Amino acid sequence: MRNEKRAHVLRFLEKGLRFDGRKLHELREIKVDYGISKNAEGSVRVCFGNTEILAGVKMSVEKPYPDTPDDGNLIVGAELSPLSSPEFESGPPKSEAIELARVVDRGIRETKAIDTKKLCIDKGEKVWTSTIDLVTINADGNLIDSGALAAIAALRNTTLPHYDGQKVDYKKRTDTPLPIKKIPIAVTIYKIGPYFLVDPTNEEEDLVDARLTVTSSSGRISALQKGGDHPLTIEDVDRMVSLALEKAEELIKYL
Amino acid sequence: MIKMELRKDGRRFDEMRTIEARAGVVKNADGSALFRIGDTVAYAAVYGPRELYPKFLQDPTKGILRCRYNMMPFSGAGDRVKPGPSRRSTEISLVIEKALLPVLSLEEFPNAVVDVFIDLPQTDAGTRCAGICAASIALADAGIAMKDLVSAVSTGHVNGQVVVDLTYDEESAEGEVADIPVAFMPRTGKLTLLQMDGEIGKEQLMHSLELVRKACRQIYEIQKAALKEKYTFNGESDEE
Numbered sequence: 001m002r003n004e005k006r007a008h009v010l011r012f013l014e015k016g017l018r019f020d021g022r023k024l025h026e027l028r029e030i031k032v033d034y035g036i037s038k039n040a041e042g043s044v045r046v047c048f049g050n051t052e053i054l055a056g057v058k059m060s061v062e063k064p065y066p067d068t069p070d071d072g073n074l075i076v077g078a079e080l081s082p083l084s085s086p087e088f089e090s091g092p093p094k095s096e097a098i099e100l101a102r103v104v105d106r107g108i109r110e111t112k113a114i115d116t117k118k119l120c121i122d123k124g125e126k127v128w129t130s131t132i133d134l135v136t137i138n139a140d141g142n143l144i145d146s147g148a149l150a151a152i153a154a155l156r157n158t159t160l161p162h163y164d165g166q167k168v169d170y171k172k173r174t175d176t177p178l179p180i181k182k183i184p185i186a187v188t189i190y191k192i193g194p195y196f197l198v199d200p201t202n203e204e205e206d207l208v209d210a211r212l213t214v215t216s217s218s219g220r221i222s223a224l225q226k227g228g229d230h231p232l233t234i235e236d237v238d239r240m241v242s243l244a245l246e247k248a249e250e251l252i253k254y255l
Numbered sequence: 256m257i258k259m260e261l262r263k264d265g266r267r268f269d270e271m272r273t274i275e276a277r278a279g280v281v282k283n284a285d286g287s288a289l290f291r292i293g294d295t296v297a298y299a300a301v302y303g304p305r306e307l308y309p310k311f312l313q314d315p316t317k318g319i320l321r322c323r324y325n326m327m328p329f330s331g332a333g334d335r336v337k338p339g340p341s342r343r344s345t346e347i348s349l350v351i352e353k354a355l356l357p358v359l360s361l362e363e364f365p366n367a368v369v370d371v372f373i374d375l376p377q378t379d380a381g382t383r384c385a386g387i388c389a390a391s392i393a394l395a396d397a398g399i400a401m402k403d404l405v406s407a408v409s410t411g412h413v414n415g416q417v418v419v420d421l422t423y424d425e426e427s428a429e430g431e432v433a434d435i436p437v438a439f440m441p442r443t444g445k446l447t448l449l450q451m452d453g454e455i456g457k458e459q460l461m462h463s464l465e466l467v468r469k470a471c472r473q474i475y476e477i478q479k480a481a482l483k484e485k486y487t488f489n490g491e492s493d494e495e
């Protein structure tokens with residue numbers, strides 16, 4: 001069944017076509033809506049076609065890690081909610097969700113998107129921790145790119161709650177935004193047979209041989225993640241990175 | 256005695272917050288809904304009837320209903336809600352299951368499970384009731400045979416004033432408060448969920464239940480309208 005479907009998709013791709021009428025390098029319709037959860041310090045809903053994902057940021061004051069005593073912390077969580085797909089089950093996060101969270105985390109961290117020194121309250125004692133949680137509402141492919149876009153959008157939507165030195169008062173919001181220095185954009189290029197495509201639906205994603213996620217900011221690459229069961233050649237990587245950098249310029253316009 | 260003064264947010268004692276309901280919001284699901292009451296927002300998605308694994312959980316005489324209630328980590332007032340099931344969410348999942356079960360006829364689906372997933376992105380009290388309202392629309396949207404819908408909202412009193420649909424501010428007010436989440440099968444007027452936290456006299460309790468029954472009639476109309484809206488507009492559009 002999978003082989004027949006794959007052959008069918010390959011015939012389409014050869015003509016430069018996809019089942020939903022898009023070209024190979026064409027993104028689906030993208031929507032970004034801010035402020036979808038009032039109790040979060042920042043929140044957003046991102047849709048890539050039928051894929052819908054929410055991101056919310058909670059801020060808290062914590063002890064810094066001993067090796068970074070004057071840097072704010074970052075935590076990224078992802079839940080592939082069983083609400084969002086017949087394939088997802090309840091229970092502790094599976095490897096797919098953990099990979100999603102870690103790829104998004106690494107993109108933000110390695111780009112140095114947040115000026116973490118500015119989130120230090122008391123060196124070695126107290127720093128702001130930004131916790132981003134991603135939750136899928138409808139999973140229809142390309143969760144990494146949509147999740148990464150949602151994460152940075154939610155961070156940019158965040159304002160600090162009031163802190164009196166003892167306690168965070170979540171009811172009192174300040175108008176201080178997070179110190180965002182750079183905007184990481186993740187673009188995943190998917191390979192089926194000899195063809196490269198972006199933003200696959202779930203149906204296409206099931207047929208993917210390999211994928212490469214390139215996170216970049218203003219043309220500089222800050223994180224990579226290869227996925228899928230098949231290997232890539234150096235030439236593949238060359239093409240995929242170029243395409244990813246090109247698409248990043250398109251994606252950032254939605255923020 | 257009912258005091259007639261307005262509540263902190265300007266509502267009358269028997270007035271619910273603004274409600275919005277939509278069916279078919281999760282395309283991957285067999286049935287789904289969004290139910291918003293004030294600042295509380297619940298998504299519900301139904302998958303099934305589908306085969307139940309592991310097999311020893313199967314019931315050869317009827318299908319099983321399984322509910323999962325989940326607050327998103329950023330949805331609560333105050334600290335982040337730790338992801339994953341807690342004692343609270345496990346109990347709420349259970350009472351939601353019991354609230355929905357009486358309207359379903361699962362005898363037609365031996366060995367199968369109907370999964371109901373409820374996720375809340377934003378909360379301001381009344382989450383289990385909002386979840387039940389959303390789930391009930393989602394079950395109907397999934398085309399599962401039902402004897403009735405289930406409509407739910409909280410009631411109780413805040414310092415002697417009997418009210419419906421308590422906010423978090425009211426629930427956590429100083430003094431004597433009772434918070435009573437209730438679910439009704441609107442057509443028969445029977446209760447399928449009844450819990451309470453706080454303190455209340457019997458007379459006030461019965462008065463609260465009378466108020467909430469009326470409120471549930473209003474919710475019932477909103478739920479029906481959400482289903483009608485989807486199926487009227489969706490006449491010629493795709494069947495997901």
